[in-house]
Amino acid sequence: MTLAIILVVAAALALIFILSITVSRSLQVSNTSLAERIQPLDVEAFRNLTDVAEDAYLRRRLRPADFRSVRRERLRAMAAYVQVAGRNATVLVRIGQSALAANDSETAAAAQQLVEQALLLRRNATFALLRIYLALAWPNSDSDARLILHRYEQLNGSAMLLGRLQNPAMPVRISVGL
C-alpha cells in the first residue's frame, strides 16, 4: 500500500511538472518583453573575479584564513555573474529561436549561430556554477570560470549580428568600432 501511494504521488507530481512546463511554454512572451529581461553584465568586473593572477596575488598577500574568507566572497560574486550570464543565455535562446523561421537565409543562419552559442553558454554556466559551489566548500580549490567569459564575449557578437540583420536601422556601435 505504501509503495502504491508513493507511485501515485510520483505520477501526480510528474504530470503537474510536465503540464506546468507545457502551459508556461505556450504562453508566448513577445520579443520586446523578452529582450527587456536581458540584464547587462559588467564584463570587466567578471574578468577580474575570474583572474587567476588576482587569486594568486591575494593568496600571497593574505593570511590563509583571510584568504579563504575573501575567496568565498569572490566566489559568491562570481556565482551571481555566472547566473546572470546563464539567464541572459536562455533569453537569447528564445529570441534566436523566434528568428529561426525568418525568410532571409542570412538572418536564419545568424539566429542558428546565436542559439547554438547561447546553449553552449547556458551549459557551461551550469557546470561553472557547480564548480563554484564546490569551491565555496573548499576555497583553496580552483574554479575556472574563464570559459564562461569567453563564451559570453562570443555570444555578444552573435546577438549583435542577429540584431543588425533583423533591424538594420538599429545603431550598433561595435560594427563601426571593429
Place this chain on the structure above:
Amino acid sequence: MLWHYLWVAPSVLLLVLGFGLWRLGVHRQHPLFLAFVLAGAVEQLTLYVLDIVPSVAPETWWRFFWAGLILEGILKFALLSEIFAHVFRPYVAIAKLGKHAIGAAGVLLIFASSLAAALTPVDGLFGIVSGAHILEQTIYIIECGILASIFGFSSYFRIGMPVAERGIALGLSISACVHLATWALAANNSLPNDSRVVLDFINMATFHLCVLMWIYYLLVPRRVSVKTAPIGLPENNLAVWNRELERLLQ
C-alpha cells in the same frame, strides 16, 4: 455501453489518426509514432474481440495481453528515442549532453522500477495477471521518468519543442502518468476487486482523451506565421554590452 465505447472508440480513432498521418505524409517524420498508433489500435481491438467472445479462455486473453504489452513497451521506448532525436538533435551544443543526461535518467529509472517490482506482491494463484500489472507498472515508471526528463531538459535550456513532438509527448505523458497511478494501485492490491473497474474506466477515458489530443496536434492544420517579429534587443542593453566589449578589447 460506456465500457464498450471507451474500449473501441480510441482504437478506431487511432486507425483514423494512422490513416491521416499516412495521407498527410507525416509518417515520414514520425515512422515510429505511426507504428505505435497502428500497433496500439490492432492490439486493443484484438483484446476487445477476445474479451467479448465467450469461447476464449481468460488465460488465452492474458497471453495476448502480455504479447501486446511487450510489443507496446518496445515501441514506446523507440518512440521516446524518436522524440528525443527530433527535439535535441538540431542543437549540436547540447545534443550530446542531453543524450547522456536522459541515458543516466533511464538507468536510474530502471533501478527504481526494478526495486518497485521487487517490492510489489505477486499473486501465486493468478501470476499471469499480477505479473502483467507489475510489468505495466515498470514500463510506466520508466516512461514517465524519461518524458519528465525530456520536458525538464528542454525547459532548462528553453528549447522550443516542434508542435508535433509536443503533442505526441504530451499525450504520452498524460497517458503514462495516469496509467502509472492506476496500475500501481492495481499491482499493489490497494483496492478491493469490485472497485478495480473504476481504474479501467479512468485508464480508458484518459487514453481516449490522449488520442483526441494527438489528432488535434497532428491532423488539424495550423496557421503558418508569414513573418517573424524582429528581434527587439533594446538599444540601452546593446549600448552597455558594446561599452563593456570595447573596454575589454582595449
